[in-house]
Structures are given as structure tokens and as C-alpha cells.
Amino acid sequence: MRIVVPIKAVPDLVEEIELTSDETDIDREFLKFVVSEWDAQALEEALLVKDACGAEVVAVGLASDPDIDQALYTAIAKGADAAVRLTGGAADSVLTSDRAALLAGYLATEPADLVITGVQASDDLDGQLPPMLAAYLRQPHVSVVVGVVATADGVTVRQEFAGGRVHELAVRLPAVVGIQAARQAPRYAPITRIRQAMQAGGVREVAAEPAPAGQAPAVRRMYRPEQTSHAQMLTGSADDVAEAIAGLLRDRGLVKG
Amino acid sequence: MTRNVLVLAEHDGKQIAESTYELIGAARGLAAAMGGQAEVALLGPRDLAGQLGGADVVVSVEHQALAQYLPQACELALLAVLAQRSPRLVLMSSATPGLDLGAAISVHWQAPLAPNVAAIEVAGDTIVATAQILGGKILAELELPGERAVATVTGGAFPAAAGRGEGPPEVVEIAPPAGLDDLAMSLAAVSEPQGGDVDITTAELLVSVGRGIESQDNVELVQELGDVLGVPLSASRPVVDAGWLPKSRQVGKSGLKVKPKAYLAFGISGAPEHLEGMRDAELIIACNTDATAPIFDIAHYGTTVDLFDLVPALTEKLSQ
Ligand SMILES: Cc1cc2nc3c(=O)[nH]c(=O)nc-3n(C[C@H](O)[C@H](O)[C@H](O)COP(=O)(O)OP(=O)(O)OC[C@H]3O[C@@H](n4cnc5c(N)ncnc54)[C@H](O)[C@@H]3O)c2cc1C
Numbered sequence: 001m002r003i004v005v006p007i008k009a010v011p012d013l014v015e016e017i018e019l020t021s022d023e024t025d026i027d028r029e030f031l032k033f034v035v036s037e038w039d040a041q042a043l044e045e046a047l048l049v050k051d052a053c054g055a056e057v058v059a060v061g062l063a064s065d066p067d068i069d070q071a072l073y074t075a076i077a078k079g080a081d082a083a084v085r086l087t088g089g090a091a092d093s094v095l096t097s098d099r100a101a102l103l104a105g106y107l108a109t110e111p112a113d114l115v116i117t118g119v120q121a122s123d124d125l126d127g128q129l130p131p132m133l134a135a136y137l138r139q140p141h142v143s144v145v146v147g148v149v150a151t152a153d154g155v156t157v158r159q160e161f162a163g164g165r166v167h168e169l170a171v172r173l174p175a176v177v178g179i180q181a182a183r184q185a186p187r188y189a190p191i192t193r194i195r196q197a198m199q200a201g202g203v204r205e206v207a208a209e210p211a212p213a214g215q216a217p218a219v220r221r222m223y224r225p226e227q228t229s230h231a232q233m234l235t236g237s238a239d240d241v242a243e244a245i246a247g248l249l250r251d252r253g254l255v256k257g
Numbered sequence: 258m259t260r261n262v263l264v265l266a267e268h269d270g271k272q273i274a275e276s277t278y279e280l281i282g283a284a285r286g287l288a289a290a291m292g293g294q295a296e297v298a299l300l301g302p303r304d305l306a307g308q309l310g311g312a313d314v315v316v317s318v319e320h321q322a323l324a325q326y327l328p329q330a331c332e333l334a335l336l337a338v339l340a341q342r343s344p345r346l347v348l349m350s351s352a353t354p355g356l357d358l359g360a361a362i363s364v365h366w367q368a369p370l371a372p373n374v375a376a377i378e379v380a381g382d383t384i385v386a387t388a389q390i391l392g393g394k395i396l397a398e399l400e401l402p403g404e405r406a407v408a409t410v411t412g413g414a415f416p417a418a419a420g421r422g423e424g425p426p427e428v429v430e431i432a433p434p435a436g437l438d439d440l441a442m443s444l445a446a447v448s449e450p451q452g453g454d455v456d457i458t459t460a461e462l463l464v465s466v467g468r469g470i471e472s473q474d475n476v477e478l479v480q481e482l483g484d485v486l487g488v489p490l491s492a493s494r495p496v497v498d499a500g501w502l503p504k505s506r507q508v509g510k511s512g513l514k515v516k517p518k519a520y521l522a523f524g525i526s527g528a529p530e531h532l533e534g535m536r537d538a539e540l541i542i543a544c545n546t547d548a549t550a551p552i553f554d555i556a557h558y559g560t561t562v563d564l565f566d567l568v569p570a571l572t573e574k575l576s577q
Contacts, residue, residue: 011391013391013392013394013526014547016549017391017394017395017549019395026391026395037495041498096360097363097364119356120356120372122390122391122392123390123391124372124373124390125372125388125390125397125399126360126363126369126370126371126372127359127360127363127370127372128356128359128360128372129360130360131356131357131358131359131360131361131364132360132361132363132364134361135360135361135363135364135365136364140328140329140440140441140442141328141329141357141361142328142357142442143328143353143356143357144353144356144357144511156445159328159353159357160353160511161269161326161352161353161511162274162276162352162353162412162510162511163450163511163512163513164449164450164504164507164511164512164513165269165447165448165449165450166447166448166450167325167326167327167444167446167447168444168445168446168447168448169327169328169442169443169444169445170442170443170445171441171442172441172442175441175442178356178357180511181494181498182498184500185498185499185500214363214364214367214369215363215367215368215369215403216369216370217369217370217371217386217399217400217401217406218399218400218402219397219398219399219400220385220398220399220400221397221398222390222395222396222397222398223395223396223398224394224395224396224549225393225394225396225551225554230553230554231541231543231553231554231555231556231557231558231559232557232558232559233553233558233559233560233561234558234559234560234562235560237562238562238563238566238567238570239570239574241560241562241567241570242567242570242571242573242574243574244558245521245542245558245560245571246571246574246575248519248540248542248558249462249486249519249575252518252519252540254461254462254486254518254519255486255575
């Protein structure tokens with residue numbers, strides 16, 4: 001079974017996010033980028049399938065994503081069998097539809113039995129990748145998945161709903177799966193192994209012909225949520241703030257004494 | 258094209274989900290502004306239509322494969338509904354069905370999609386949707402011009418009361434598409450969440466911990482505070498996914514909704530999916546070293562003191 005895991009680099013949310021001067025996009029120039037947390041979960045789930053049944057796992061990133069090589073070599077260090085850096089298409093587009101179109105073009109030439117990727121990315125502007133990619137590929141898809149197990153005639157996936165209800169679905173391949181969380185926390189790749197992977201240089205560059213992309217909304221403007229209802233900030237030393245919080249809880253009769 | 262707004266009903270085979278009423282309420286407002294009507298696509302048991310009195314029309318597709326949510330079956334059935342009803346706008350909740358189907362419908366029905374929508378309005382011929390992106394740190398106003406559009410809507414963005422209504426609505430039946438008899442997937446089992454050791458939904462006070470806690474060992478630090486207060490720990494999703502606390506402690510969209518008298522959040526950023534589960538707490542006190550964290554937009558009190566300094570200080574204060 002060939003499992004392709006598309007990986008996206010997204011802004012690190014710990015950083016302060018600035019907007020461009022026309023306020024229709026975020027300013028990416030000085031931002032730090034990290035692998036989308038749901039894609040990290042997707043890679044882990046793919047590696048768990050590989051551990052269980054010996055699938056081939058291929059991590060795929062877009063050459064236009066910042067620091068994507070680091071992410072791809074990390075994937076190899078974690079156990080991916082190969083990694084691909086895609087070029088082509090609307091290289092600097094921030095739209096999921098363009099990303100999906102390029103990935104669909106790639107998968108037309110190097111097909112996968114199963115695509116496993118993150119349920120969403122924090123900067124999705126026009127929809128989530130898994131259902132969009134599946135639509136371009138005309139394949140069945142299941143998203144918000146918390147477990148994938150290979151079976152004799154496909155995969156069994158666990159799809160999660162509000163409140164924690166889970167549907168277990170039997171799915172024939174090929175298919176696209178959007179991961180909410182892997183069955184276990186993503187494995188750790190020691191820095192020495194990432195370096196080894198980099199030295200071995202196992203990332204292959206592939207020029208893909210994008211499928212025709214669908215429609216996307218136009219961005220009118222971006223802004224920070226209005227801070228009208230912003231919290232009253234408690235300042236001072238940790239001790240001062242602890243005193244203030246203890247007071248708030250006492251006032252409401254929530255602590256004794 | 259019509260001027261109608263169509264809501265995808267969410268249900269578990271027996272009951273319509275709360276989020277559906279939120280969407281019907283929004284659909285009524287938008288449809289009124291455009292001079293159309295609010296329709297609901299009910300894919301599954303037709304007798305659930307009785308719960309949808311807030312809609313002008315319920316469009317019903319009934320088939321064995323739709324008894325409970327099944328992605329491929331719902332997608333085919335919804336496309337059949339769209340082909341017949343041609344709404345101007347489709348609303349889905351940005352819970353599982355919206356995350357699962359929304360973007361696929363956008364491609365197949367050739368309509369732009371706005372995700373994680375917190376507000377939406379009609380501006381002339383255009384629909385303008387406000388999407389929460391980057392964990393709620395940024396809002397994006399998206400224009401959905403043209404003849405058709407899809408929006409997936411964040412839970413809690415609209416009041417559910419506006420979508421409830423008396424009496425049976427008009428029901429229009431649509432024949433199930435042929436593809437439903439030949440699907441690439443089937444529902445094998447349904448499991449309900451396991452009850453936990455404690456019930457966080459009944460606690461008066463919750464001490465809640467997020468990814469800022471960094472490790473399982475550190476959870477112990479916050480546990481000490483919980484012990485002094487005699488209250489259970491709750492958590493954001495990443496803490497549960499990492500296995501540091503059980504699923505029964507998870508607050509949010511895919512966890513539990515809580516409404517305690519006070520909610521103390523340590524190292525939680527306040528992503529929309531978390532806020533969905535705790536925004537109704539009477540008092541919210543948030544500790545986060547990032548002064549721009551969205552949790553401060555809904556908290557009553559906040560502090561940027563490091564949780565590793567604050568938690569021990571608070572534990573000490575309260576154990577005196
Ligand atoms: C379909 C779906 C369902 C979801 N359901 C849920 C759900 O039910 N519940 C849920 O919580 N999430 C849910 N999520 C995930 C959600 O999108 C966020 O990823 C999650 O809420 C983030 O958790 P967090 O705030 O703990 O972590 P982060 O967003 O990583 O935030 C950690 C915060 O800790 C702060 N911090 C770091 N160190 C310190 C320190 N020393 N002192 C103080 N502060 C510090 C940081 O500034 C940061 O703001 C869901 C996502 C999807 C796609």
C-alpha cells in the first residue's frame with residue numbers, strides 16, 4: 001500500500017501575526033513557520049499503519065512552503081520511506097484550492113492507495129484540503145479521523161463527532177483521509193537522524209501539472225478581533241496575581257476561607 | 258438560482274443537533290434579507306422533519322445509507338438536493354459534517370467556500386462572511402459573489418433559539434440518487450464516549466490546562482492546585498491527544514460543553530474549538546504568556562504571568 005502524506009508549513013501561532021499594508025493577507029516575511037499540527041498527526045497515523053502492515057509512506061510538501069525541506073527530512077527521520085517537494089502551479093498562492101489542485105496533479109502521475117493528511121490547517125481560507133483533494137481526484141474521503149487500520153480490502157477508519165461519538169467506517173481504496181488526531185502522540189525524531197537524512201539528500205523534486213482549481217472567495221480585508229470585551233488584566237508579580245485570583249474566587253464563595 | 262439559504266441538518270439518527278438550529282436561525286435572517294426562504298436538507302430519517310419547524314421547507318432524502326452520517330452517502334444526497342433546489346447559499350456547521358463535506362461540495366457544485374464563519378451578511382448581490390483563521394487570532398472578511406456559495410459556520414456563532422419553530426414544516430421529498438446503492442464505504446459500528454472518572458460538566462469550578470503545560474510531569478503541578486481547590490482538572494484537546502489527561506476531561510467542540518461558576522485556563526490559547534465548550538462559564542480567568550492570545554477576548558480576567566510561576570503561588574495562597 002502506498003500512502004501519501006501531504007504536509008503544509010503554517011505560521012507559528014506563538015508568534016505575533018502582522019498584516020500586510022493593504023490588510024488583505026498576513027505578512028509572511030518575518031514569520032516563523034512550523035508543520036501544521038494536524039499534518040504532524042497525519043504523518044504519525046501513516047507511520048502507525050506502516051508499522052502494522054508495512055506500507056510505503058511518502059511525505060509530500062510544496063516547494064513554495066517556507067522551510068519545507070526541514071519538514072520533509074524530519075518526516076524521513078521519523079520513518080517515511082521517501083519525500084517529494086512539488087513545484088508548479090500557482091506557486092505563491094495561499095489558497096487550499098490551488099494546493100489541492102497541485103497535489104491532485106502530482107497524484108495523477110504517482111497515484112496513492114491512500115492519502116492521509118491533516119483535517120485542516122490553521123490558515124485555510126477557502127476550505128480544507130482532504131475533501132477538496134478527494135473531490136479533484138474523484139475519490140471517496142473521510143475527515144475528522146482519529147485512527148486508521150489497514151484491512152484485507154481497504155481500511156477501517158474512526159471518524160469523530162461532537163462530544164466524542166465515533167463512527168467506525170469500512171472504506172475501500174483509493175481514498176483520502178483527514179486526520180484530527182493520531183492514535184498516539186507524534187513520534188520524536190532525534191536531531192542526529194534528521195541531519196543524517198539531510199546528508200543522504202532523499203528529497204526528490206517533482207514538477208506537477210495542477211488540476212483545474214475550483215472557486216475560492218475573495219478576501220475583502222483581514223483584521224484582529226475587536227478587543228472590546230478584552231479581559232481585565234491582572235498585573236504585578238506572580239504572588240500579586242495569585243492574591244487577586246484567590247480574592248475573585250473567595251468573593252464568589254468558590255473557596256473556603 | 259434562487260434566493261434561498263439551505264442548511265444541512267446534522268443528526269445522529271434520532272435527534273437534530275443544536276448547531277442545526279443555530280444555522281436555521283442564521284438562514285432565516287439571511288433569506289429574509291435576500292427575499293428567499295430558509296430550507297433544510299434532511300438526509301436520513303424523514304420523521305426528524307418534525308424537529309425542524311423553524312425551516313420554511315425541509316428537503317428530505319431518505320435511504321438506508323443515510324440512517325446515520327456516512328460521508329460519501331451524504332455528499333451524493335446533498336449534491337442531488339442542490340441540483341434540484343439551487344440555493345444561493347449553503348450553510349453547514351464547521352463540526353464533522355462541514356469539515357468533511359464542505360470543501361468537496363464546493364468543488365463538485367462549483368461554489369466558493371468560506372470556512373469557520375463567525376458572522377455573515379448580505380451586501381447587495383454579494384454575501385460577506387467573516388472567517389476565523391489562525392486559531393482565532395485573525396478575522397478574514399470573505400466575499401462570496403456569484404450565484405452560489407457554501408459557508409461552514411462555527412458553533413455558537415448564532416443563537417439556536419432563532420432557528421426553532423413550532424409545527425411541522427413543509428416537506429419536499431427527493432428520490433435518493435442511484436449512487437447510494439454502490440458506495441465505497443459503510444458504517445461498521447458506532448461508539449459513544451466512555452463516561453470518565455469525574456463529570457466536569459457538573460463542577461462549579463474548573464481548573465483547565467492547555468498545551469502551555471508542555472509535559473505530562475508538569476500536569477502534576479496544576480493537579481496540586483486542583484487538589485487544594487477540591488476540583489477536577491479539565492483540558493484542551495492537545496493535552497488529551499497527548500494522553501496526559503483522559504478524554505472525559507476535554508473541553509470544546511469535540512469534547513464537553515461546560516458552564517461552571519468559574520473557569521481557570523492555564524496555557525490555553527483560546528482557539529474557536531476550545532471556546533465553543535466554555536464560553537458560557539460565569540467567570541473566566543486566563544493565564545497565558547502571549548498577550549495577544551484569543552482567550553483574552555472572552556476571559557473576564559487575564560494575566561501574562563508565566564503559569565509555572567503563577568500556579569505554585571496560587572496553590573500556596575489557597576492552601577493557607
Ligand atoms: C474538528 C476539531 C475539533 C476540535 N476540538 C477541540 C476541542 O474539543 N477542544 C479543544 O481544546 N480543542 C479542539 N480542537 C483543537 C483546537 O483547534 C486547538 O488546536 C486547541 O484548542 C489548542 O489547544 P491549546 O490552547 O492548549 O494549545 P495552543 O494553541 O498551542 O496554546 C498553548 C498556549 O499556551 C501558552 N503558553 C505557553 N507557555 C506558557 C506558560 N509557561 N505560561 C502561560 N501560558 C503559556 C501559549 O502562549 C499558547 O497560547 C479541535 C480542532 C478541530 C479541527
